[in-house]
Amino acid sequence: MTMVKRALLLLMLTTALAACAAPPPTPRSVDEVRATGSLRGTELDGAWAAPGKRREAEALLLRRFDHLLTALGETSLPELRRFIEREVTREHGPQAAHEALAAWDDHLAVLQGRPPTQMPDGPAPEPTPRVPKRPAVVPRSLLAPDKPVNEADAQALHAQRVAQLGAAAAERLRAQDLSRWDWQRRIDDARSALQSLAPAAKDAELARRFTGRELPRARALLGLPPA
Numbered sequence: 001m002t003m004v005k006r007a008l009l010l011l012m013l014t015t016a017l018a019a020c021a022a023p024p025p026t027p028r029s030v031d032e033v034r035a036t037g038s039l040r041g042t043e044l045d046g047a048w049a050a051p052g053k054r055r056e057a058e059a060l061l062l063r064r065f066d067h068l069l070t071a072l073g074e075t076s077l078p079e080l081r082r083f084i085e086r087e088v089t090r091e092h093g094p095q096a097a098h099e100a101l102a103a104w105d106d107h108l109a110v111l112q113g114r115p116p117t118q119m120p121d122g123p124a125p126e127p128t129p130r131v132p133k134r135p136a137v138v139p140r141s142l143l144a145p146d147k148p149v150n151e152a153d154a155q156a157l158h159a160q161r162v163a164q165l166g167a168a169a170a171e172r173l174r175a176q177d178l179s180r181w182d183w184q185r186r187i188d189d190a191r192s193a194l195q196s197l198a199p200a201a202k203d204a205e206l207a208r209r210f211t212g213r214e215l216p217r218a219r220a221l222l223g224l225p226p227a
Helices: 003-021 030-036 058-069 077-092 094-111 151-165 167-195 199-209 214-221
Strands: none
Touching: 030 077, 058 077, 058 094, 058 167, 077 094, 151 167, 167 199, 167 214, 199 214
């Protein structure tokens, strides 16, 4: 890594940590970001781990953590931590939440270049990090970019991700991109179609385009009341 790139990454991390140290009076919650921000209309990647299964499910946990970190800048690290604790407690109970938060703290430590903490009842720390060190905050143009205008730009984006985040993370982000761009296309198409329809016909048009859990999300994004 060149000195210029290293200095840039250090500046990005310092800025993010400073923002966390002095959050705005009313920071956006993760729920708000999922409703109206960059996470809207998406299912979180990965999964939470059941009690005592942190090590076995670590890859899924890291995928979920990485997905949540793409919202950093719209929300804060404390808000992300509260969201993780609430969701894991609701799904698996307080013991699993305690283990998930320990994994979250370790993941942030690795991203920030600090030694991860060892769980009191866990195995000895590994001699090397489980994942490549990388900055805590990656430019949004790398994590949640607009759709490239051509294949050359798409390949350049993927190559940049591989260089900075690793091949596995680059593939995960490419899959998330395709899903997000397709969802946004469908929302844009529906918005255009509804403009020419009478109010009574809009519900039928939405039911034709969206099914199951998609439908209430689409209605919310299109500014329509619940059915």
